[in-house]
Every structure is written in C-alpha cells, then in structure tokens.
Amino acid sequence: MHSTTESTYYEQIDSMNNNLPSSTMNYLASTWLLHKEKFVSAWLDGVRHYGHISSSRVEGAHAVLKRWIEVSTGNLLVVHTTIEQACSDQLAAIRQQVAYDRSRADLGYGSVFAPTMGKISVHVLKSAHKEYELSRNGTLDVCRGMLTSNFGYPCVHRFQVLAAGNAVLSISDFDSHWWLQQPSRGVVAVSKSPTFSELLCNIQATYNVQHPTGKESCLN
Ligand SMILES: [Zn+2]
Structure with missing residues (x-):
C-alpha cells in the first residue's frame, strides 16, 4: 500500500509471491489487488483522501x-x-x-505557524509541524507533491521555501477541509416548525387559487 512507484509495488508483489502461500496470493489478487489504483500510493498522486485509504x-x-x-x-x-x-x-x-x-491559540510551534493557530484543526497542525521539524534537518528528496495532494497540508519542501523567503504559513496552505471555520457555502435555511396560524394561512392561500372542484379536495 505504501509503494510510491509502480516498480516498487511490483517488487513488493514479487517478494510476497515468494513468501506467502499461493492461496493467500490468489485471494489478494482476486479480491483486493485488482483495485490497487484505489489504495496503493503509486496510483494516488493527486487524489485528496486526507489519509483515508481504508474502509x-x-x-x-x-x-x-x-x-x-x-x-x-x-x-x-x-x-x-x-x-x-x-x-x-x-x-x-x-x-x-x-x-x-x-x-488552542498557541501550540508552541513558533512564528511560522502563528497565522494558523486557532484556525486549523490541531490534529493536522501536529502533522504539519512534523514536516516543519524535518525541514530543519538537512538535505531532502525532490518534492513529488504527494503529501500535499493527498492530505491537503504543507510538506517539508513548502517549509523550506517559506524559510528561504523568511515567510510564514497562511491558512490557504491547508485544504479548507482542515479549516475550523468553513468557507461560506451560502446560507442554509434552518427549517422551524410552522405555527398553527401559519399553517392555516398556507391552507387558505392554496384554497383561494383552486378551481371550485379543487377547493373541495383542498378542504378534504
Ligand atoms: Zn514536498
């Protein structure tokens, strides 16, 4: 599941073939692996699943x-x-x-995180902070963009860019899924029970526009 390239995936499958009974491999192949594009990292580039890759x-x-x-x-x-x-x-x-x-106005994460305090889920701030710590520890692989595209939070490379420009995070570095205050999606009408006189008014309005035969069924 964690193979980040197709070739690693097939290497892992070879290794499993050598180490597991064929009945197990047959089960995996016919039940799960035919859906590999849905849950193996190598095929999940650009798929924002927020870490949910199981049922x-x-x-x-x-x-x-x-x-x-x-x-x-x-x-x-x-x-x-x-x-x-x-x-x-x-x-x-x-x-x-x-x-x-x-x-939680301050998690002790320093000024880079200041604009996101109290605005982004603490759960994901902790994950982002791990990336921040990594960014301060020397050389890194090339950014493949997987972490941000899958999880919707900034990767170690983003923190390096911020550090180079002496810049700080903004809430737009996080997918709106993680925002504590969701962007407005229009006003949702909250339905409350109508009063008895409102109900009567509705009936009267419907009754008034009916044809005579309709008036009778409206009253019924
Ligand atoms: Zn990266």
Whole structure:
C-alpha cells in the first residue's frame, strides 16, 4: 500500500509471491489487488483522501449507528428517532472538538505557524509541524507533491521555501477541509416548525387559487 512507484509495488508483489502461500496470493489478487489504483500510493498522486485509504472510517460510522439502534426490530419512527439522536450526538462531539481546537491559540510551534493557530484543526497542525521539524534537518528528496495532494497540508519542501523567503504559513496552505471555520457555502435555511396560524394561512392561500372542484379536495 505504501509503494510510491509502480516498480516498487511490483517488487513488493514479487517478494510476497515468494513468501506467502499461493492461496493467500490468489485471494489478494482476486479480491483486493485488482483495485490497487484505489489504495496503493503509486496510483494516488493527486487524489485528496486526507489519509483515508481504508474502509475503517465507514465501518466505524456504521458500527456507531448500530450501537444506537441496538435492536433489529424497531419500527420506522423508532429507527428514525434513533438515527437522529446518533447524528446529533456526533455533531455535538464534533462541535466540542472544534471549539477546543479554536481555543488552542498557541501550540508552541513558533512564528511560522502563528497565522494558523486557532484556525486549523490541531490534529493536522501536529502533522504539519512534523514536516516543519524535518525541514530543519538537512538535505531532502525532490518534492513529488504527494503529501500535499493527498492530505491537503504543507510538506517539508513548502517549509523550506517559506524559510528561504523568511515567510510564514497562511491558512490557504491547508485544504479548507482542515479549516475550523468553513468557507461560506451560502446560507442554509434552518427549517422551524410552522405555527398553527401559519399553517392555516398556507391552507387558505392554496384554497383561494383552486378551481371550485379543487377547493373541495383542498378542504378534504
Ligand atoms: Zn514536498
């Protein structure tokens, strides 16, 4: 999975062929490796997957939902209510995490990171800081752009460029996925339950524009 070039990938496959039973290799070949373009690094250049290259996140979400639903015999209303509770529970946890991240005004990462403090997820700032540390330790390979294209945060090479220009990070160095305040996507209408008189007004408005036969069915 971590082969960064096709030739490394095929070398690894050769080595596995020499070391694993053929039944195992047959299983891998017919079940997983035919999808190699979806999860082996060599084919993921330019694919922004934020580190999710397995199905565990989806399986985790499924397991959470099943924990809330508990039994397989609930009626539709019970299931609907339970799913709604599961979602609002997760949303509350996410909001709490974002509020916590926004309050972390200083992680001790220095002036290069200053413009991103409280604006970018702490989880990814930690990963970016590891790249920053690497950038201060001597010579590096040529940048293939994989890290930034896959994960959406600055790689060691970006930090070298910043250091050379005596510059600092900006939030645009990070994919908006990692921003604690999401860019505006337009106003989302929050639906609230209409009052009884609003409902009556709606019925009246519909009734008024009906043909006489339609008025009767409208009242029904
Ligand atoms: Zn790089």
